[in-house]
Amino acid sequence: MVEAFAVASGKGGTGKTTSTMALGMALAERYDVTVVDADTGMANLLFHAGLSDADTTLHDVLVEGGAPVSAATYDRFGMSVVPCGTSLAAFEAADPDRLRDVVAELAGDTDVLLLDSPATLNSKSAVLPIVLADRVVVVLNPTVPAISDGLKVQEYALSYGSGIAGTVFNRVRGDVGDVRSKAERYFEGPTLATVPESDSVQAARSAGVPLLAHAPESPAAEAFRTAAGRLSPNDGDSGDVAERFRTAVIPDPP
Ligand SMILES: Nc1ncnc2c1ncn2[C@@H]1O[C@H](COP(=O)(O)OP(=O)(O)OP(=O)(O)O)[C@@H](O)[C@H]1O
Ligand SMILES: [Mg+2]
Numbered sequence: 001m002v003e004a005f006a007v008a009s010g011k012g013g014t015g016k017t018t019s020t021m022a023l024g025m026a027l028a029e030r031y032d033v034t035v036v037d038a039d040t041g042m043a044n045l046l047f048h049a050g051l052s053d054a055d056t057t058l059h060d061v062l063v064e065g066g067a068p069v070s071a072a073t074y075d076r077f078g079m080s081v082v083p084c085g086t087s088l089a090a091f092e093a094a095d096p097d098r099l100r101d102v103v104a105e106l107a108g109d110t111d112v113l114l115l116d117s118p119a120t121l122n123s124k125s126a127v128l129p130i131v132l133a134d135r136v137v138v139v140l141n142p143t144v145p146a147i148s149d150g151l152k153v154q155e156y157a158l159s160y161g162s163g164i165a166g167t168v169f170n171r172v173r174g175d176v177g178d179v180r181s182k183a184e185r186y187f188e189g190p191t192l193a194t195v196p197e198s199d200s201v202q203a204a205r206s207a208g209v210p211l212l213a214h215a216p217e218s219p220a221a222e223a224f225r226t227a228a229g230r231l232s233p234n235d236g237d238s239g240d241v242a243e244r245f246r247t248a249v250i251p252d253p254p
Pocket of ligand 2: 016017018039044045116
């Protein structure tokens with residue numbers, strides 16, 4: 001079985017990478033999980049996963065005649081983690097079209113694929129995870145710009161046949177019931193969780209460790225476990241998912 005999720009938001013800094021690692025760790029209690037830093041231009045998952053010294057990353061796989069994806073796959077925190085490097089030159093040398101083959105290969109060997117997606121929708125590599133995922137987890141902050149950008153992601157995903165798994169409200173301070181119930185009218189899928197603004201999240205990031213490893217009992221970690229519990233990954237046929245990624249024609253961005 002496999003289901004591919006894109007973790008996306010449109011807006012930068014909403015908590016996509018934090019959410020990818022937290023949802024991945026929570027799902028890894030029941031499933032074989034692979035997380036991929038599909039934000040190849042502004043990669044930062046490596047810093048959240050203690051992989052800032054990784055020798056081989058996705059950038060090395062995405063060049064012609066590059067490394068096999070197995071060389072860029074690391075066992076961390078009960079998951080398979082595929083980090084991406086941060087060099088601009090390596091990003092420029094990487095061919096985003098190759099990411100389809102990489103994800104197709106990974107899909108054959110895992111139950112849940114989580115694609116940490118770029119902010120914005122302004123390039124082929126940026127839209128790829130949203131277009132190819134089975135479902136998109138939309139990470140929002142309770143602010144008008146974040147919700148507005150999240151809606152653009154939803155519109156784009158739906159127009160290419162990707163589903164919406166639901167929304168995660170992150171960095172929530174106080175009661176946002178009103179904002180949340182308004183947003184629920186516009187977003188498909190449930191609110192998966194409301195994650196509080198939390199010093200534990202910052203501390204985990206500074207330590208280079210995912211939140212669920214650094215502060216597993218924190219309210220924020222608990223909220224992410226709740227979100228993961230609501231995802232119920234589908235047991236899609238691995239071959240079908242791999243074929244979809246391999247043969248997809250990535251549209252020009254909007
Ligand atoms: N619930 C939270 N409480 C406090 N800080 C948070 C929370 N969620 C995320 N942060 C912090 O916000 C910053 C951005 O988070 P993260 O890197 O996960 O966002 P992102 O959406 O992946 O960003 P980018 O668009 O740059 O890839 C990090 O420093 C992270 O520690
Ligand atoms: Mg990120």
